[in-house]
Amino acid sequence: MSAIDSNTLDNEARRARLFTRINKADAWFKVFGLSWMTPILKAAAGDNPRAQMGEIWRLLGVPLLAIALFLMMWASLAPRVQTSLGAVPGPAEVWEQVGALREDAIREGERAAAFYERQDARNAKLIAEGNADRVRERIYTGKPTYYDQIWTSIKTVFFGFLIASIVAIPLGIAAGLSVTANAALNPLIQIFKPVSPLAWLPIVTMIVSAVYTTNDGMFSKSFLISAITVTLCSLWPTLINTALGVSSIDKDLVSVSRVLKMNTYTKITKLVLPSALPLIFTGLRLSLGVGWMVLIAAEMLAQNPGLGKFVWDEFQNGSSQSLARIMVAVFTIGIIGFLLDRLMYALQSMFTFSNNR
Numbered sequence: 001m002s003a004i005d006s007n008t009l010d011n012e013a014r015r016a017r018l019f020t021r022i023n024k025a026d027a028w029f030k031v032f033g034l035s036w037m038t039p040i041l042k043a044a045a046g047d048n049p050r051a052q053m054g055e056i057w058r059l060l061g062v063p064l065l066a067i068a069l070f071l072m073m074w075a076s077l078a079p080r081v082q083t084s085l086g087a088v089p090g091p092a093e094v095w096e097q098v099g100a101l102r103e104d105a106i107r108e109g110e111r112a113a114a115f116y117e118r119q120d121a122r123n124a125k126l127i128a129e130g131n132a133d134r135v136r137e138r139i140y141t142g143k144p145t146y147y148d149q150i151w152t153s154i155k156t157v158f159f160g161f162l163i164a165s166i167v168a169i170p171l172g173i174a175a176g177l178s179v180t181a182n183a184a185l186n187p188l189i190q191i192f193k194p195v196s197p198l199a200w201l202p203i204v205t206m207i208v209s210a211v212y213t214t215n216d217g218m219f220s221k222s223f224l225i226s227a228i229t230v231t232l233c234s235l236w237p238t239l240i241n242t243a244l245g246v247s248s249i250d251k252d253l254v255s256v257s258r259v260l261k262m263n264t265y266t267k268i269t270k271l272v273l274p275s276a277l278p279l280i281f282t283g284l285r286l287s288l289g290v291g292w293m294v295l296i297a298a299e300m301l302a303q304n305p306g307l308g309k310f311v312w313d314e315f316q317n318g319s320s321q322s323l324a325r326i327m328v329a330v331f332t333i334g335i336i337g338f339l340l341d342r343l344m345y346a347l348q349s350m351f352t353f354s355n356n357r
Contacts, residue, residue, distance in 0.1 A: 018045050031346045033338070036060035089324035094331070097324040105145035112140045144305050150332065153306035156223060157295045157340075160230025161288050167231070168238035168287070169280065173268060175239070176246025176276070185239075193236040197294040200232045201225070201301050222304040229298040234291035241283025245276030281348035288344055292337050307333060 022045065026038040039055035042048075071091050078088040089097075123135045144152070175182040208224050219227075249272060257267050273280075299308025311329050314322040 019047065027349070031349050032342055083323065085318060085323050086320055089327060093324045094327045097321055097328050100321070101146040101325065101328060105147050108142055108145045111142055115140045115142075146310065149306050149310045150336070152223075152304065153295060153299065153308070154336070156226050156299070156304060156306055157230055157288070157291050159223075160227040160295070161234060161291045163227070163231040164235035164287055164291065165238055165284060168235040168283070169242050172239045172242025172280075172283075173246050173272060173276075175243035176249075177268075177272070182243065182247075185243075189236060189239065192232075193240075195233070197229050197233050197297050198301070200229050201298060204228045204232070205302065220304075222299075222302045225302040226295060226298040226304040226306070226308075229302070230291040230294050233294040234287040237286035237290060238280070238283035241279045241286070242276060245279030245283075246272055248279070249275045278348070278352045281344065281352060285341060285344040285348070288340055289337065292333075292340060296333060 019042070022038060022041045025041070026035070029035050029037045036056060036059035039052040039059065043052035043056070075090040075092070078090040081088040119136075119138060123137075126132065126134050171181075171185060175185045205225050208221055208228065212219075212221055212224060253271055253275065257271050262271070295306070296308040296311065298304070299306045300312040303309055303312075307329055311326055314325045314329070
C-alpha cells in the first residue's frame, strides 16, 4: 500500500471517529435544547456543508427569526395600548428593568454586608471590653432581592414536587399492579385532578394554620402553604403515568416473575420500576411543569416571598415601572420552567432508554 493510500485511510478513520463523537453528543444537545449544534459541528467537519446549512437554518435561524419578529411586533404595538399605569412597556423598557433589578440586588447585598461588618465590629468591641455575655448574632432582615425571590420559588416548587413524587409513585405502582387499588384510586383521581389551586389554597391555609402553630420552626407557614398547594395540584400526572407504565409491562415478564416466584419487593425493584421508568419520568416532567405554574398563584395568595409575591407586590405598587417588572417576572418564570423541564429530561435520558421529549 502506498503512503498516499495510507494517509487517506488514516484521514477517513479520523473523520469516522469525529462523526461518531458528534452523533453521541447530539443526544445530549437534544436534551438541553441545543440540537442546532450538531449540524454546525458536522458542517465544520466537512459533512455536506450545503445540507447542514439547511439544518442550521431550520433549527437555529427560523427560531431566531421568529423571536426577532415577535420583538418587533411587541415594540411596535406596545406603545399603542394605554393602561392605568401608562403605555405597555416594550422590549427596551423591560430590559431596562432587568438591569434595575440587578442593581437593586447589588445595593441590598452591600447593605447586608455593611450590617454584618457593623455587627462584627460591635461584638469584637464587647468581647475586648469583657462583655462577651452581651454579644448577639442577628440576621439581616432587609427586603429580599429579586434573586432571593427566584431562589425561594425554586425551593418551594421542588419541596412540593418531592412530596408529590413520594406520594404519587407508590400509589401509582399499587394502582398499576392491583385492579382493586386502581378501582379505589380512580374516582379520587377523577374528582381531585381538575381542582384549581385557588380552591385548594384556603383549605390548606386553614389546616396549616391549625396544625403548624410554631413561629420559629424550620419552615414558614407561607412556604408550607405554597408547597402543599403545589403538591396537591402536581401529584396527579405522576400518579396516572406511573399506574399506566406499571400496567403496561409486558405480560411475558410478569409470567417470568411468577415462574421465578419473585417476592413483591424484588418484583417491583427488578421488574416493575425498570420497565415503567420512561412513563414515570414523563409523569414527573408533567408534574414539575404543573407545580411551577401552580406555584405562582399559590405564592400570590399565601404571600410566600417568591416570584408570585413579587408579581403581586408590583401590581399593588402601581408605579410607572411596575408593569415592566411584572413582564420581567413573566419571562423569568417561562425561562425557569423551560430549564426545569430540560433538567428532568436530562435525568430521564440518564436513567431510561426512552426517546420521548
